[in-house]
Amino acid sequence: MQPAKILCYGEIGLDVYVAVSRLPAVNLTAHALNEFENVGGGAVNTAVWLANWGVPTRLAGHDLGNDRYGEFARERMSAFPALDTTFINYQDNYQTPRCQCLVTPDGERVFILHWEDDIHITPLTLDM
Numbered sequence: 261m262q263p264a265k266i267l268c269y270g271e272i273g274l275d276v277y278v279a280v281s282r283l284p285a286v287n288l289t290a291h292a293l294n295e296f297e298n299v300g301g302g303a304v305n306t307a308v309w310l311a312n313w314g315v316p317t318r319l320a321g322h323d324l325g326n327d328r329y330g331e332f333a334r335e336r337m338s339a340f341p342a343l344d345t346t347f348i349n350y351q352d353n354y355q356t357p358r359c360q361c362l363v364t365p366d367g368e369r370v371f372i373l374h375w376e377d378d379i380h381i382t383p384l385t386l387d388m
Contacts, residue, residue, distance in 0.1 A: 262316040262342070263316060264316045264317055264318035264344050265315060265316050265317070266307075266310055266315060266316075266317045266318070267317075267318045267319075267320065267388055268303040268304070268306045268307035268310070268317060268318070268319050268320075268321075269303055269319075269320050269321045269384060269388070270301065270302050270303035270321040270322070271300075271301025271302045271303050271304065271321060271322055271357075272299070272301050272303055272304045272319065272321050272322040272324060272333070272348065272357070273299070273300055273301045273304070273322060273324070273329075273333070273356060273357030273358055273359060274297060274298075274299060274300060274329040274330075274332060274333050274356055274357070274358045274359070275297065275298050275299070275300030275301075275358075275359050275360075275361055276295065276296075276297050276358065276359070276360045276361065277294075277295065277296050277297070277298070277361045277363060278292050278294075278295045278360060278361065278362050278363070279292070279293040279294040279295070279363050279364075279365075280292055280293060280362050280363065280364060281293060281364075281365070282364055283362060283364060283368065283370055284362075290362070293365075297329075297332060298336065299333045299336045299337060300359055300361075301321075301322065301357070301359075303319060303320075303321045303322075304319060304333075304337070307319040307343055308337070308340060308343065310342070311340035311341075311342040311343035312340060312342075314342050315342060316342050316344070317342060317343055317344065318344040318346075318347065318388060319337070319343060319344065319345050319347070319348060320347035320348060320382055320384070320388050321348075321381060321382065322357055322379055322380070322381055322382075323348070323349040323350070323351050323354065323379075323380040323381065323382055324348060324349070324350050324351075324354075324356045324357075325350065325351055325352075325353075325354040325355050325356040326350050326351065326352050326354070327354075327355060327356055329355075329356035329358055330350055330356040333356065334348075334350070347382060347385075347387075347388050348382070349380070349382045351380065354380065355374070355375045355378070357373075357374070357375060357376070357379050358373075358374040358375065359371055359372065359373050359374070360372040360374070
């Protein structure tokens, strides 16, 4: 891997996208039309696009758990050879930050954040 030219530092987690028939409300049910998972957060989204274009990019910021969500994120990020994830910290007994994104057919979105108050962040260092 070439030395990274860019460091993306910040939000790293897992997004769960749920396509819904409409936004739910009191006494109004929404129906799930489709669902998929992907890495998410500003830092990881930027890093993945840069790495996809072949730009050597390093990613750090939010820690991930050694849970199913963290393992899924690790696997997804490993698909990009230009993406250096060596500074992402994986922790036991820690829940990977997760966001559920409800998306309506017209593109309206609502976000539900999980474990926002307990996010661990790897400190920024000169080595990064």
